[in-house]
Amino acid sequence: MDCLFCEIVKGNIPSKKVYEDESVFAFWDIAPMAPVHVLIVPKMHISSVNEVTSENSAVISHIYEVAAQLAKELGVAEDGYRIVTNCGKNAGQTVFHLHFHLLGGTALKVEMC
Ligand code: 5GP
Ligand code: ZN
Numbered sequence: 001m002d003c004l005f006c007e008i009v010k011g012n013i014p015s016k017k018v019y020e021d022e023s024v025f026a027f028w029d030i031a032p033m034a035p036v037h038v039l040i041v042p043k044m045h046i047s048s049v050n051e052v053t054s055e056n057s058a059v060i061s062h063i064y065e066v067a068a069q070l071a072k073e074l075g076v077a078e079d080g081y082r083i084v085t086n087c088g089k090n091a092g093q094t095v096f097h098l099h100f101h102l103l104g105g106t107a108l109k110v111e112m113c
Pocket of ligand 1: 004015016027028029030031032039085086092093094095096
């Protein structure tokens, strides 16, 4: 399987790591859309929200715990931030390994779509 984020998690493709534990990996987005733009991914390959089930969903709640911790560490918790997950073509998903964009550090556009 040829998956960019699996290769980043394994360290085969370099990234600027922000956080890692046994099930989650976080790194700076290569093309940031805000002063803080970090991608938080499960280490296990889940291609999108469409593939989340009762078997693998524990990692999703853990990702939100990590997001809360990173938001504090990166200095955006107080002023606020956005967590975005694109799923599929209409949402513009380009990498088919589930990932959560943590965006902050400036006032974000209010429009959601
Ligand atoms: P999506 O459009 O699928 O929601 O988001 C994919 C994100 O991955 C984009 O924000 C894009 O900039 C980022 N990205 C794509 N390739 C790489 C890469 O090789 N390294 C890093 N750090 N980010 C990447
Ligand atoms: Zn993957």
